[in-house]
Amino acid sequence: xxxxxxxxxPKQKKKVQVATGxxxxxxxxxxxxxxYIMGKxxxxxxxxxxxxxxxxxxxxxxxGAGCRGGICGACPTVYRKPGDYKLHFGLAxxxxxxxxxxxxxxxxxxxxxxxxxxxxxxxxPEIIFSLYPELFRCVACNNCTKACPMGVDVLGxxxxxxxxxxxxxxxxxxxxxxxxxxxxxxxxELPQYHIAQLARRMYGRAIMPRARHLAKRVEEIxxxxxxxxxxxxxxxxxxxxxxxxxxxxxxxxxAPNGTWLPANDPYL
Amino acid sequence: MKVSYYPGCTLKTKAKNLEDAAVASMAALGVDFEELxxxxxxxxxxxxxxxxxxxxxxxxxxxxxAMEQGSDKVVTLCSMCYNTLAxxxxxxxxxxxxxxxxxxxxxxxxxxxxxxxxLHFLNFLRDQVGWDTVRNAVKxxxxxxxxxxxxGCTLMRPRNVAIEPIGDTRIMGEFLEAIGAAPVDxxxxxxxxxxxxxxxNPEAAHDVSGRILESAIRAGAxxxxxxxxxxxxxxxxxxxxxxxxxxxxxxxxxxxFTQLLAMALGLGQEACRFDLNSECSVELLKNKNFPV
Ligand code: SF4
Ligand code: SF4
Ligand code: SF4
Ligand code: FES
Numbered sequence: 001x002x003x004x005x006x007x008x009x010p011k012q013k014k015k016v017q018v019a020t021g022x023x024x025x026x027x028x029x030x031x032x033x034x035x036y037i038m039g040k041x042x043x044x045x046x047x048x049x050x051x052x053x054x055x056x057x058x059x060x061x062x063x064g065a066g067c068r069g070g071i072c073g074a075c076p077t078v079y080r081k082p083g084d085y086k087l088h089f090g091l092a093x094x095x096x097x098x099x100x101x102x103x104x105x106x107x108x109x110x111x112x113x114x115x116x117x118x119x120x121x122x123x124x125p126e127i128i129f130s131l132y133p134e135l136f137r138c139v140a141c142n143n144c145t146k147a148c149p150m151g152v153d154v155l156g157x158x159x160x161x162x163x164x165x166x167x168x169x170x171x172x173x174x175x176x177x178x179x180x181x182x183x184x185x186x187x188x189e190l191p192q193y194h195i196a197q198l199a200r201r202m203y204g205r206a207i208m209p210r211a212r213h214l215a216k217r218v219e220e221i222x223x224x225x226x227x228x229x230x231x232x233x234x235x236x237x238x239x240x241x242x243x244x245x246x247x248x249x250x251x252x253x254x255a256p257n258g259t260w261l262p263a264n265d266p267y268l
Numbered sequence: 269m270k271v272s273y274y275p276g277c278t279l280k281t282k283a284k285n286l287e288d289a290a291v292a293s294m295a296a297l298g299v300d301f302e303e304l305x306x307x308x309x310x311x312x313x314x315x316x317x318x319x320x321x322x323x324x325x326x327x328x329x330x331x332x333x334a335m336e337q338g339s340d341k342v343v344t345l346c347s348m349c350y351n352t353l354a355x356x357x358x359x360x361x362x363x364x365x366x367x368x369x370x371x372x373x374x375x376x377x378x379x380x381x382x383x384x385x386x387l388h389f390l391n392f393l394r395d396q397v398g399w400d401t402v403r404n405a406v407k408x409x410x411x412x413x414x415x416x417x418x419x420g421c422t423l424m425r426p427r428n429v430a431i432e433p434i435g436d437t438r439i440m441g442e443f444l445e446a447i448g449a450a451p452v453d454x455x456x457x458x459x460x461x462x463x464x465x466x467x468x469n470p471e472a473a474h475d476v477s478g479r480i481l482e483s484a485i486r487a488g489a490x491x492x493x494x495x496x497x498x499x500x501x502x503x504x505x506x507x508x509x510x511x512x513x514x515x516x517x518x519x520x521x522x523x524x525f526t527q528l529l530a531m532a533l534g535l536g537q538e539a540c541r542f543d544l545n546s547e548c549s550v551e552l553l554k555n556k557n558f559p560v
Contacts, residue, residue, distance in 0.1 A: 163275075
């Protein structure tokens with residue numbers, strides 16, 4: 001029952017359109033398309049994301065939605081398209097519906113996570129091997145990479161880990177949002193994303209070069225260098241704040257990199 | 269056409285002495301030896317089950333990577349990687365039906381038909397670099413070092429991937445002569461070291477390893493060379509247990525063949541990595557006044 005808006009047609013009762021939350025934004029004249037959510041057919045406006053289309057169809061998310069911005073990993077969705085044997089994967093909040101897609105959300109997939117205290121761990125591949133011996137069950141089928149909605153080379157980071165290269169694994173897995181799709185498809189039953197997270201934690205804690213300027217700034221903050229200034233801002237009148245804001249120094253828009261410095265610099 | 273180098277996981281973790289020595293030697297010889305930029309573990313063991321194609325996927329994927337890199341040859345250092353890659357390659361060349369199944373499964377990759385040739389480093393040295401080039405580059409000839417040539421299984425079996433016809437093996441001897449050492453042939457040169465039995469049945473592995481070490485000693489060897497991290501584990505790392513169980517009174521220094529190459533080329537410790545070998549291996553070289 002797709003309906004088409006036409007300028008001659010009398011306007012239907014105007015829908016409330018809001019830009020945030022779980023309400024769908026329907027563009028003027030949006031047509032609807034059929035999609036199959038867990039096997040049942042629904043007519044939903046095209047141009048919606050899977051997440052909004054599901055909400056339009058009456059689903060309410062208790063789990064399976066978080067950031068709505070493609071970063072929390074709560075909404076991975078599996079779908080197929082007519083006439084295509086391939087499985088497709090996407091984030092419900094980022095993937096636009098297509099006609100006749102069959103879809104189901106998989107908000108959580110069981111995957112064992114080893115218990116450890118990162119502070120106690122040397123950045124040593126042997127420790128990763130002993131916490132996650134499943135690593136060596138990988139057969140390089142690459143199903144994980146095909147399943148990753150973030151386009152992460154999952155086999156790539158698993159291989160890097162088997163090769164003992166923690167830094168490379170951390171780098172390759174950087175875009176991972178822990179959605180679990182790789183684990184759902186793994187022939188070796190690996191919890192890939194948990195292993196990669198351990199690698200990134202080791203990398204961040206012990207391998208990555210420290211930013212010296214950051215340490216210096218933390219030291220300054222702790223020594224109270226900014227206390228006075230912050231207190232004066234907190235107690236400043238609204239008018240004075242506004243005046244300061246308007247008069248603030250600004251870097252000229254097209255200033256070449258590194259050429260501009262503010263005149264007022266005691267806190268730099 | 270280019271030659272790609274496939275390292276193998278163990279060479280990046282527990283057998284750095286096998287790899288570092290080879291990479292440095294190739295640089296010293298001015299040979300182009302480009303590591304694959306992407307590769308996965310080859311699986312280590314060729315699956316004999318006729319319908320177990322999933323275990324061919326890993327090695328075939330590595331061959332596809334070499335093809336992608338524009339190479340027509342891929343070289344391995346580890347005997348097991350060699351065996352696994354070479355046998356998967358043979359399958360892709362010879363079995364049309366399985367080739368199609370595997371290519372269809374790996375539909376995200378280019379189709380592969382055996383375009384790349386798999387070489388072991390010894391063959392690469394002989395055929396692409398040449399013994400004369402090696403001989404001319406030697407700075408520290410290993411004069412008087414009597415070395416047992418241990419081939420093990422995976423360089424020699426099965427016949428259709430053997431780096432040389434079994435029963436007519438010369439390559440390790442030619443290599444040792446090129447670097448000035450004295451090759452020692454011995455009856456158990458191609459006997460299995462016990463392989464993964466070291467995990468499930470260590471006693472049995474110690475028995476065969478003992479037989480190999482004893483045979484090398486009896487043939488007059490002072491040391492042994494090999495090219496496989498698992499052989500090295502059984503024959504060297506586990507040697508104390510092996511000697512004890514078989515009541516052998518002499519230790520046998522064990523080296524990767526690439527380490528002797530690097531030493532002969534006059535490369536330093538960062539290349540030779542004798543720090544990763546057993547104590548007696550280092551001592552022997554010191555006693556012979558080699559630069560360690
Ligand atoms: S690597 Fe795995 S958990 Fe991470 S985003 Fe990709 S599929 Fe999700
Ligand atoms: S799905 Fe599992 S077995 Fe397959 S390549 Fe990825 S980690 Fe390896
Ligand atoms: S055979 Fe061994 S060294 Fe070679 S890739 Fe496989 S596990 Fe790594
Ligand atoms: S809701 Fe967070 S990634 Fe989709």
